[in-house]
Amino acid sequence: MEQAPGNFSSPPIGVFDSGLGGLTLVRELTRALPGEPIVYLGDSARVPYGTKSLETVRQFALQCTAFLLQFEPKLIVAACNTASAAAADTLEAFSPVPVVDVIRPGAAAAVTATDGPIGIIGTEATIASAAYERAITELDPTREVIGASCPLLVPIVEEGRDENDPIVLSVLSEYLHDLQRRRLGALILGCTHYPLLAGAIRKLMGPDVALVCSAAAAVQKIQLHLAGLTVPASGETPAEMHCYTTDNPERFARLGRRFGGRPITHVQHVGTDELQAQLA
Ligand code: DGL
Numbered sequence: 001m002e003q004a005p006g007n008f009s010s011p012p013i014g015v016f017d018s019g020l021g022g023l024t025l026v027r028e029l030t031r032a033l034p035g036e037p038i039v040y041l042g043d044s045a046r047v048p049y050g051t052k053s054l055e056t057v058r059q060f061a062l063q064c065t066a067f068l069l070q071f072e073p074k075l076i077v078a079a080c081n082t083a084s085a086a087a088a089d090t091l092e093a094f095s096p097v098p099v100v101d102v103i104r105p106g107a108a109a110a111v112t113a114t115d116g117p118i119g120i121i122g123t124e125a126t127i128a129s130a131a132y133e134r135a136i137t138e139l140d141p142t143r144e145v146i147g148a149s150c151p152l153l154v155p156i157v158e159e160g161r162d163e164n165d166p167i168v169l170s171v172l173s174e175y176l177h178d179l180q181r182r183r184l185g186a187l188i189l190g191c192t193h194y195p196l197l198a199g200a201i202r203k204l205m206g207p208d209v210a211l212v213c214s215a216a217a218a219v220q221k222i223q224l225h226l227a228g229l230t231v232p233a234s235g236e237t238p239a240e241m242h243c244y245t246t247d248n249p250e251r252f253a254r255l256g257r258r259f260g261g262r263p264i265t266h267v268q269h270v271g272t273d274e275l276q277a278q279l280a
Contacts, residue, residue: 008037008039008071009037009240010037011037012037012038012039012073012074012242013029013038013039013076013077013222014038014039014040014041014065014069014071014073014075014076014077015029015038015039015040015076015077015079016040016042016043016061016064016065016067016068016076016077016078016079016083017040017041017043017079017080017083018042018046018048018049018060018080018082018083018192019042019044019047019048019158019245019247020042020044020252020255020256020259021079021080021154021157021191021192021259022042022077022079022080022192023042023259023260023264024079024192024196024215024259024260025077025079025102025192025215025218025219026038026241026260027259027260027262028215028219029222030238030239030241030260030262032219032220032222032223033219033222033223033226034238034239035238035239036226036239037240037241038239038240038241039068039071039073039241039242039243040241040242040244041064041067041243041246041270042246042252042256043060043064043245043246043272043275044245044246044247044248044252045246045247045272046060046246046272048082048123048154048155049080049082049083049086049123049125050082050122050123050124050125050126050151050154051123051124051125051151052082052125053125054085054086054125054128054129055086057082057083057086057087057125058086058087058090060083060275061080061083061086061090062087062090062091062279063276063278064275065091065094065095065099066094066275066279067270067275067278069095069096069097073097074097074226074229075098075099075100075225075226075229076091076095076097076098076099076100077099077100077101077218077222078099078100078101078102079192079215079218080102080192081106081123081126081190081191081192082123082125082126082191084101084102084103084131085103085122085125085126085129085131085132086125086129086131088101088103088104098225100222100225101218102190102214102215103131103132103135103214104135105217105218105220105221106135106188106213106214106217106218107132107135107136107188108139109188109212109216109217109220110136110186110188110212111136111139111140113185113186113210113212114184114185114210116144116184116185116186117145117146117182117183117184117185118136118144118146118184118186118188119146119147119182119184119186119187119209120145120146120147120148120187120188120190121147121148121149121150121153121175121176121179121187121188121189121190121191121194121201122147122150122190122191123149123150123151123191124149126149126190126191127147127148127149127190130147132147132188133145133147146178146179146182146184148178148179150171150175150191150194152171152175153171153175153191153193153197154191154193156168156171157193157196158255160258162196163196163198168197168200172197172200172204173204176201176204176205179205180204180206184205184209185209186209186210186211186212187205187209187211187212188212188214189201189212189213192259195213195215195216196258196259198211198213240266241262241265241266242266243256243264243266243267243268244267244268244269244270245268245270246270246271247269248269249268249269252264252267
């Protein structure tokens, strides 16, 4: 690695995801807290997490967290919904600094947004884990919750197709068909990639369904955490962001701009063997 661990002007926020998608959370984070330096790890060599077993994803999430801890972050963010669903409690027990996941903030935001039924769209693994249902039921045991997995959406978004593309609209219509008939009060965008399709989802679901972005809800939780910490932000605007990817840095920088809404200027490769060695 060129970048020496801990070589930030002030303690960074460590963010990880299975790949590029977590940059949609970074976009919200830099909008809300522009002065906070960020170290981001995208595990692009092992994406998608959403089709893997929860045990495998848990191991990957632990490795990503251990890697980010080298940078002495003030907190860690599991931007990936699938990793949050599989490993939020495990990461909290493992990490010496606070861990913010996206499931609990997303669930809380949905419960606040409506008294009606709540829909969730996410990867196969996120929906199968029932993590959102558990988080919602903890807050309101009587709430009706309906989940739908949308496995084609991640590859379609990574392909660069935008929400006006007929293929995107046709796939979304198919996935949202049942949810449209359930009189939802809110729909949780339970995957890093879905905020990029929010306009099309809104059109299909109609104006009465509140769209809840888990990433935005997690950023509010991060703001609360930071307000309680004594570690200062660098005050620089915009603060530095260093990215690591387990796959091709050039592709990460090129596609990452669309997800994160900002140029990716520092990106380096880190091998999955190096991640695995963190826990050996
Ligand atoms: N980052 C994942 C999530 O939010 C989507 C991509 C994947 O399946 O790894 O669930």
